[in-house]
Amino acid sequence: MDEMDVRQKARAFIAKVDVSSIREDLSPYVIAANAKIKKDELGEGESGYTITKPNGKHIITVNSLETEERQRFTICHEIAHIVLDLESSHEEVPSWSYAKRHPNEIACDTFAAELLMPYQQWLSIVPKEEPSLKLIQHMADMFGTSFPAAASRFASLSDAPCAFVTMERGAVRYAARSTSLRQAGAWISPRSVIPAGSVAHRVRSSGTNTADTDEVSQDIWFDNWEKGLDLWELSRHYARTDTTISLLWFDDEDLPDIEVSRFGVRVDDDGGLPELTGELPWPGRSKRR
Ligand SMILES: [Zn+2]
Known part of the structure; x- marks a missing residue:
């Protein structure tokens, strides 16, 4: 199963x-x-x-x-x-x-x-805004769940390219991606170490319960990824269990210009492949370096 x-x-x-x-x-x-x-x-x-x-x-x-x-x-x-x-x-x-x-x-x-978090209720309630600590906490309170559970749900049900990563003792354990991010072929290796330069790496290094949000380069998180584009990372560290979570998101316009087959494999454009879908739920913003 x-x-x-x-x-x-x-x-x-x-x-x-x-x-x-x-x-x-x-x-x-x-x-x-x-x-x-x-x-x-x-x-x-x-x-x-x-x-x-x-x-x-x-x-x-x-x-x-x-x-x-x-x-x-x-x-x-x-x-x-x-x-x-x-x-x-x-x-x-x-x-x-x-x-x-x-x-x-x-x-x-x-x-x-x-x-x-029944998905129809979730989709009818979730604010059409960029994620933030406040928004995720609000959703967690609404549904009587934990912050990580709400963050994970946010990523997997988002229209926009979005991912949720769970890390334990400094290693990536699990990554949930939104449909549009899966279609873009974005891949985070399980069992890899938390990448240097990520917000997760920084909040975990503090050794205390900390949260922070910042822009980082996309290729810090995604394997075999185009360089020069940024994404947003909201990260929270739980010191007692040495667990770190990150919510990653970026605008469609900041997705590298690639086509993928329905099996998630990048291919050259032959005009007959599915397009990336998903309307921007929040105002677009250019974050090219
Ligand atoms: Zn059980």
């Missing part, structure tokens, strides 16, 4: 539920999954688990000592285990550690993000 399958299954599940009040109350999802929520004081680092009774009813226990935002995520993650019928592999791996997580757990996190 790849990421697209998981997203499609989540959207099919959501389609059967009235999600109009889901930002305040997750019970429509809980009912649809034939589950019940129990709150309990669990050990540190233990977010929750599910037990299935002989009658088929699922009891989801969540750690009442964790934040409201974290508990919402846990409930959706446990619903994912039920709906996708994937076994838990929760032992000993901290939930923030992307690198060492079992594929089932990553699939359930993806499913949970779809449930917490």
